[in-house]
Amino acid sequence: MFVDVHCHLSFPDFDNDRHEIIRRLKEQNISLLIDPGTNTETSKRSIELSALHDFIYSTVGLHPHDVRQAVPDQTFCELESLGALPGVVGIGEIGLDYHYHDYHAELQMEAFRSMLRIAKKLDLPAVIHSRDAWEDTLRIIEEEKSSNLRGIMHCFSGNTEIALECIRLGFKISIPGTITYKKSTLPEVVHDIATRDLLTETDAPYLSPVPFRGKRNEPSHVRFVTGKIAEIKEFPLEKIAGIIQRTAHELFSIEEGAQASRQKEQ
Numbered sequence: 661m662f663v664d665v666h667c668h669l670s671f672p673d674f675d676n677d678r679h680e681i682i683r684r685l686k687e688q689n690i691s692l693l694i695d696p697g698t699n700t701e702t703s704k705r706s707i708e709l710s711a712l713h714d715f716i717y718s719t720v721g722l723h724p725h726d727v728r729q730a731v732p733d734q735t736f737c738e739l740e741s742l743g744a745l746p747g748v749v750g751i752g753e754i755g756l757d758y759h760y761h762d763y764h765a766e767l768q769m770e771a772f773r774s775m776l777r778i779a780k781k782l783d784l785p786a787v788i789h790s791r792d793a794w795e796d797t798l799r800i801i802e803e804e805k806s807s808n809l810r811g812i813m814h815c816f817s818g819n820t821e822i823a824l825e826c827i828r829l830g831f832k833i834s835i836p837g838t839i840t841y842k843k844s845t846l847p848e849v850v851h852d853i854a855t856r857d858l859l860t861e862t863d864a865p866y867l868s869p870v871p872f873r874g875k876r877n878e879p880s881h882v883r884f885v886t887g888k889i890a891e892i893k894e895f896p897l898e899k900i901a902g903i904i905q906r907t908a909h910e911l912f913s914i915e916e917g918a919q920a921s922r923q924k925e926q
């Protein structure tokens with residue numbers, strides 16, 4: 661019923677209990693989990709994890725934090741071939757992050773553009789990470805716009821105006837656990853945009869929602885995000901969860917029952 665479209669379950673933070681967490685997910689009604697890569701290595705780990713579980717999918721990406729120097733063409737070639745593997749449903753995370761002072765905007769923008777082109781070439785949705793960089797993010801998406809450019813704004817942190825602009829450009833707004841924080845302005849955004857444009861995520865191991873704030877985040881906590889959305893939309897939780905589930909399946913082209921056949925193919 662619940663979907664976590666962005667969870668780093670393949671990160672070392674889960675090395676000691678990953679299996680146990682995954683085992684519990686079905687009881688916790690998590691029907692879909694997408695594990696994003698952040699560079700070649702983590703993308704490979706994410707693909708390996710997705711091959712083992714029928715409700716876990718991966719995306720292949722190059723995180724702006726991993727763009728510290730010019731990225732060799734070979735890296736993009738490798739990421740493109742990884743993106744064509746079974747179980748890969750998107751390209752990301754990719755994007756821009758100007759939050760910490762030592763970022764390199766030009767290099768990030770160049771890598772972002774190259775990765776968006778891979779997403780278009782492979783006809784996959786893009787999973788975008790944008791922090792303190794909305795202007796450049798939206799400009800580049802606008803410039804790279806094409807009929808098949810689409811995706812999600814993961815861990816959305818903008819206002820309603822930015823959200824509507826992202827939706828206009830073909831992107832869904834993915835809401836993280838920070839929506840449960842007292843000072844969060846996300847409830848306003850959720851209130852202002854249509855439920856069909858929303859997705860839910862944990863970004864685990866980061867950003868635990870209340871009541872787990874400060875602790876390691878887990879995919880099962882996505883229910884607090886869905887619950888908060890249901891509360892804001894004044895709509896039954898099961899219905900909200902159903903709409904979000906359909907949006908995720910549609911965007912990432914995951915058919916009901918496709919997971920089982922995917923395992924057989926491998």
Ligand SMILES: [Zn+2]
Nearest residue numbers: 753789814815
């Ligand atoms: Zn991110």
Ligand SMILES: [Zn+2]
Nearest residue numbers: 666696753863
């Ligand atoms: Zn992430």
